[in-house]
Amino acid sequence: MGGSGNQPVIGRRGFFCSCCGLAAWSIAGAMLSGPARATGTDPALDAFFAECFARQAAKSPELRTSLGLPGDQGSWDDLSDAALAADDAALRADLATLRRDFPDAKLSADGRLNKALWEYQAEAKLAAARWRGNDYPADHFNGRHSEIIDTLTTYHPIRDKVGAQSWLARVTRIDQPVDQLVRALRERADKGVIAPRFSMEKALAATRAVLTGRPFVSGATEETALLAGFRRKVEALDLSAADKAGLVSEANSLLATRFAPAWTRLASAMEAVLSKADDRDGVWKLPDGDAYYQHCLSRHTTLPLKAADVHALGLAEVKRIHAEMETIKDKVGFKGDLQAFNQFLRTDRQFYFADDDAGREAYIKGANLILDRVKGVLDGQFNLKPKAPLVVQRFERYREASSTIARYSQPATDGSRPGIYYVNLSNMKEMPIWQMEVLAFHEGIPGHHMQIALAQEATGLPDFRRHDFHTAYVEGWGLYSERLPKELGFYADPYSDFGRLTFSLWRALRLVMDTGIHAKRWTRAQAIDYFVANSAFTREVAEREVDRYIVYPGQACAYYVGMQKILELRERAKKRLGSRFDIKRFHDTVLGNGSVPLTVLEQVVEGWIKSV
Template identity: 55%
Template sequence: MPLDLTRRSFLRGTAAVALTAATGLPGRARAADDPRLAAFFEETWAEQMARSPESQTYLRWPGAGNDRWDDVSDAVADESAALVRTRLEQLRALAGSADLSPADRLNVRLYDHAARQALEDHRWRLHDYPLEHFYGRHLSFPAMLTDIQPIRNRADVDAWMARVRALPAAVDQTIAMAETRAALGAIPPKFSVLKSLGAILGTLEGAPFDGSATDSSLLADIRKDIAALDLPPAEKDTLLAAARTALAESFGPAYRRLADYVEALHGRADENDGVWKLPEGDAYYRACLKRHTTLDLSPDEVHETGLREVARIHRDMHAIMAQTGFTGSLQDFFRFLRDDPRFYLPGTPEGHDAYLAEARRVLTEVEAALDGQFGIKPKARVSVQRFDPYLEGSRAIAQYGPGTPDGSRPGIYYVNFSNMKEMPLYQLEVLAFHEAIPGHHLQISIAQELTDLPAFRRFASPTAYVEGWGLYSERLPKELGFYKDPYADFGRLSFELWRAIRLVVDTGIHARRWTREQATDYFVANSSFARETAAREVDRYIAIPGQACAYMIGMLKILDLREKARTALGGRFDIRAFHDTVLRNGAVPLAILEEIVDDWIAATKA
């Protein structure tokens, strides 16, 4: 899945980031055919970006507010929602008074959809968990300072220190935001709060927070960045000392205060895992499903789709199991894959390096095989690296972090080495294909580079499209001759099964009141994943309801549209043209994607 550090701000309406257009980046072309619409998109982008310095940093926006944090107060969320309503009315008035080109009609429809989704998110904002363990704001603070904040010169270091010194107020605001929701009953389950506490305390391990001789991850990162600057040694020493003081005097006390609050919150949390426990919980969950799948599906429909897909994939797995010569049940094969040491590298620096090297090799090989599949290709490169260890306990087994539009930060495919039993070699290919090429890196980078589109489209990320493409990208290399080893092909199916299981488990937890243990038991009984991996996945679904359902729903839609086009066009069907049609408009809701493909089919037949 993509690493989206702006998600929290967007869900609370701070900047309505997904609604806006990055017009003003280098290489920007016309954002709309109608000059009034082009001006509207530029104005709304500038307006919204001004409200989110974190988004400015994330996108390396010229003149970014790298010294400040977003204001995530409920008052600002209300202001942002009011602004969205006003802008939506203005857009509808503009669109209604003009004879729009087909491209601008699509611009208007997509802006309208994003605006309405932002307002729906605002309606449910008090059901959100600001300090859940997977995407909580306590994770975005250190990630911003280490992974996102640019350190290219003395001014950047000064901005970094100003942001560190501004952290206490941002932490206090986060605590206030969490307490408002807690007072209404929106408290994550005990396990999630405990994991968040562990991540907060883990951030405080090392100098200058605990008297240790070993640097904390924050100090180590800024030390490395300052050392790389072209400055006199004495100035570097002065900057490093100032950075150390800022961390000790501002970051440390703020995070200890946050830890105290989260520890107290743990005492108020319960063991109920689903959002059914919240006021209007059933309606909220249905809203979560609609937001992430971009379709109006009931929990029962999603659950039944999951059961059906699990059964289908199990049948395909039996065929591969027979191909390997294994005798026994599918569960026996699962246990064999979990236990046989041939499928695992050691949890040592040498094992980690070997995994990273093989992932890089696989990506180089698949990239070379894509010429006949895509006319559009990204310029941005992708790197492969390990998560910072302090993050690994609360992260998925892998994640993609998008690069910047100006190319100053590459896309990054992160892998999790906290437990090498969760990183079997038979799943190495499929994981790399999903997160990097032809998955998230290819799709997201292409979208960012579509400078003839307004960037509310270039940077939009409806989950069903983005993750549906990621899952589709796991299957596509099979058609190109990858997964030659039957165990690797089984690994591909195990990932597809994983996403089918998510439909069953997510709806089971949030609509059918399954417990965490019930959900984990189902996961383990139906997959080759180790129980620890399954439990971590289940914990994620509890923290961010509905999100995990988007993968399979999105892939099934893309496959359905591909088959629809192949049937309609016959010998005129061109897979490269199909892929370009899907990708050249940026990430869009699934219903609109179907209309785009239908238009392409009609134009090809004409």
Template identity: 40%
Template sequence: MTAQFRNILLISAASVALVSACGRDEESSAVNTSSTATQEANSEQAKPDAGQTAKINQWFEAQFEADVARSPMTQTFLGRKTNYDKWDNVTEEFEQESFELQMAALKEMRETFSLESLDPSAQLSYRLFEYEAEQEQRNQPFDDHWYVFSNFRGPHSSAPAFLINQHRVDDVEEAEAYIARLEGMKEYLAQNQKNAEAQFERGIYPPKWAYAKMIETSRNIISGAPYDDSEKPSTLFADFNKKIDGLDIEDEQKQALKSRAEQAMINSVKPAYEALIDMFQTQAAQVNNDDGAWKLPDGEAYYANRLEVMTTTNMTAKEVHDLGLSEIDRIHGEMNEIKEQVGFDGTLQEFFVYMREDPDGKFTYPNTEQGRADYLAKATEIIDVMRGRLDELFYTKPKADLVVKKVEPFREKSAGKAFYQRPAPDGSRPGIYYANLYNTANMPIYQMEALAYHEGIPGHHMQLAIMQELENVPSFRRFGGFTAYTEGWGLYSEYIPKEMGFYDDPYSDFGRLAMELWRAARLVVDTGIHDKKWTREEAINYLMENTPNPEGDVVMAIERYIAMPGQATAYKIGMNKILELRRRAEAALGDDFDVRAFHDVVLKDGALPLAILEEQVDAWIAASTAN
């Protein structure tokens, strides 16, 4: 599977926001994004050739479809029902073959098409295809360094989430495909287990404390009927039964399908997870609690690679760390102003403790089912209000719907605070903003607005749904992603409502700043853990001292950063670049600046490395100034 389609799986599975677990470039490009253009500079300038442009766009679609054909799970994410009974092949041999196919495609593109013969849109597609392939070449030495299983993500949690959230059952054939996937889960998880065992032999494994969380998640999957005598159905059995009960078929046929699913769970799912648990226990007995990427083979080079991929820049760990410290100082200053505004008598750190401990009980919903329902209802209301004012910000708006859901119980202890899942391209599945309400104390009310704007509207749903709906753009651009761009837009989207008069409650505005502070602090703790050899506890203490977030939120975040080196640095770096470009446009255009036009420029080409985004905005400024 190429990097492009690994991106689709990761983003769609929404670890996030996850999603987004692969990204790319900022202030100075980490790679030469126009290397071929340099090669072409020695030849005569060629006018765009409509025939060549049409030909390469057809070629891009053929490459996209060839990649999709190798990934049944991507087909399902895209709303297709082909290979609906299969899992992906994740063997090392298959991955190596996918890499070689990607390199062959890059070679073919360079030999077949001249960059300067293409129209501007096709030129951009050419450069992005080249960019991703060259990035994958640089990733190749570290291809096995990204943990197969961790406390935060992995097939042990993503496989059941995939069946629950992606595998629709609209008829008997699709129910049988679900059963086939249950039967195939043993082999799919075994392939992943083999990869993890090979990683372990090479000295690549998460810290000791992470194993208990992986074991707990795995046990949750095989708890309940039909795995034990419990009257409560297991997570997957409950999902399958609900989907079967929704079919318009005879009760006898429903029962037959449920019986087959039950056997598949007992004979395939249960032994697969028992094998994983055995592996986790065996490995846990042999490892220590070293947390950072520095402990891995060539760990320093690996972390530098992750920073390049996630931020799409060539910023060093020191530069990222220093930027974080500077941003924290600035945001602390703005928070002090709000502290004074609300009349709190004490230091900023004492104000953090007050907000965190909530002695008056006004910053959190009750940790009850009603409290969770109230949170979801309020989050939906916030999004609906913003949806009604989008004309003030955008000319282009997404067609896809958006819903708010809580994270499923089986993975809520290990999942992130909130994340977004893309809609199906055919409209059969809406975009989903997931809120983790395992403990409502970790989801304070004063952060609700900023979180809803980030994950929903005008954040991830706005950007990702619009990207999928782009016309006359190759599919690999509509379904790919660059973390710094996507998460930078999400964080920028927390800022936009401030200009519109939202965050009128000073505590809610404090929450907006707390969210931005959180992303600035990530620059410090991520580099602290993976470059400066901070321990888990040192990183936790840093966030507790410098942010108002609840302790549970802090612990879960640090454990996420440990599992995904570099990913957390993309948000603030991406936001800073978008704000920098906006201020540049405002200064150049003055009264002629139209924020709606600016947002269209940022969103019209889909996700981009930050250096290429800068080129696009500068070209728009130049054209607007000339006109």
């Protein structure tokens, strides 16, 4: 999500996904003086939302797993065309019921806001069905293949014997999700919807990498990550040695006899698709590609922005941030231009931990120290603070080669899984010390963990809002969270402050590159060269990032757009409230409503200003 753009499970296949177009709507009179609460003033509406969410959770075992909800954990979601069409039909029926049975005039202000947000997401999800055939079923950054492994390794709970048996049941039923993915790969390929060659090569390599270690490789010295993870969780259970041994033995057998053949089929299907891939990078190549990119840009920014305007904004912000960087370069006494300074930061050994286990341990320890320090200043900035813990972990080894530098994974609502700040430590030359503060702030605190965990813990919000995800809001908050610690005395070291600016520049560069690739038909090489020439990031990082923008159109533009909106609203509040402006209440207002479109965020903050 964050600095790396990790993708939470909800964002791809949850109750309401963020893969939606911008709907035209307004909220008459739904201005709030603070966080929206389901206070019981609209009990029938609250019951409607609860029923809709419960029905979605009832037919989505993976949603229950990812959120830590009760119910069957041994099955997979049905993502066949027929099932998706049935979901669309059910959503249309629910939308009609909402509009018929709950007129605005009979709802409270909170109720009108909840209704409008539900309508927004429903309309957007239904509109997005038009573009379902333009999504890549699997690429190196997103895809069903990654979700399957995430479910088995990260999200599936094994707290008792039942949880372990449910995990085994999922492995037994692996044919369903794999065969649905294979079918989607073939059908999209027949229509020319294939990720670029480089992306399919990486996706295929990552898929094959899953089948390493015992029991997949005879005579291997180490267990596959799937079996090792299952064994570790089972060993921690309060069971007899015989029960533990039996569960692990069954896992070993099922992985060899059920999982391996299915995953081998998937790898073969990817290989066949790869043979048809080409080097055209932008989604302009897809059916009605220009309109599809406009849809992607709108769905992620939640604003009706045009690609040309976003590109121009990016160019202007790159120029402005470069000027700030020049000031820091001069402050540290570097002799040379900005490109030479960037090269110095990329290559000087003082800025990197050793590329060994000790260096990796030192990085994780340092990240924890940074997060501990920023926790100490939260009281002066926030009344609302999450209860869920946050841990720092290295990416799983099989995932590192195709992942960006970091991501955040949300906690389970039942407390069984903490929030996780993942860092990619496969190559320590990609993880400079001068970027440690800004990365930890974005992915952890006060960034994604603060926002997402608080939303999940907000008992006064309907379930669909607690688990909602709008890219511009979530990533805009993440980028705002990089900037906020500067006001609190962090980034005292000028190199670390330069690191803050590199991340701000990074997001401005994204505006240029994303629109360049998908609207102006830039090549991959052209975008990588632009990234390296204008930033301190290594070419390796530039390649990873550009590769992500290519297969995830529009998403990278949401960061800067979202941050600008939050800053704009804060300045508006400070100007109009003067001495009555309270930064804690401002932050609580922004965070207390969960993830909302930027248009709604503006109305919520405006309502708070008026109330004060």
